Amino acid sequence: MTVPVDMSSEQKNLMGVLSTRQAIYLGVGISVVYSYVPPLFAIVNLVAGWVAALIFCTISILPVAFIVGFFGFTKVSKYNMNRDYFMLIKLQKKTQYGKWRRGV
Template sequence: MRKVTVPIDMASEQKTILGIFSKRQLIYLVTGGAILYAYIPTVFQFFSNLFVGFILSVISAIPILAAVFILGFLKKQKLHLNYDKYFLIKIGYKNQIGIWRKGSKPKDWMVNK
């Protein structure tokens, strides 16, 4: 049987938006931009001084920008997962922990009396 090397990486997500962004990344960018568009003008209007308003607007935008960058663009290299999928797995882990037993008959301490 012949083996043929595929010239592209079939395991990574496809960059469908202009060859730069994937759909998942575009959703994070649009959501982060909408959140910033919603609250930055109110932060800017709290202060009469333009310079102070601008500085505090930039400071208040940093956490949203960091979250969008981490969730949308960074990967956990050890597990080959994007951080959003990694955090979803971590959150769902608590639901998977339980008391596991072998057999169909419950133990005495498991039965409510």
């Protein structure tokens, strides 16, 4: 008997497009960008004008967008695992080394 749906993928809860994990990444990314872009725009606008401020703010958003896109929306196809969960496992691997001895 075959299963007609993919059981290993995430449930897309929000309008059938985003999973809850992806929505959290987007929410955190948007809030981080919203916390630093308006003051940055105001400062650069006073110094160099609104066109330069718009360009500078757009460039400053790119690292946050890259991080959110990388961890929230990419998968490691070799392991069929989301990128953030894969990185969490890789980071925890170093803490699992220890000295093992035989017997009690």
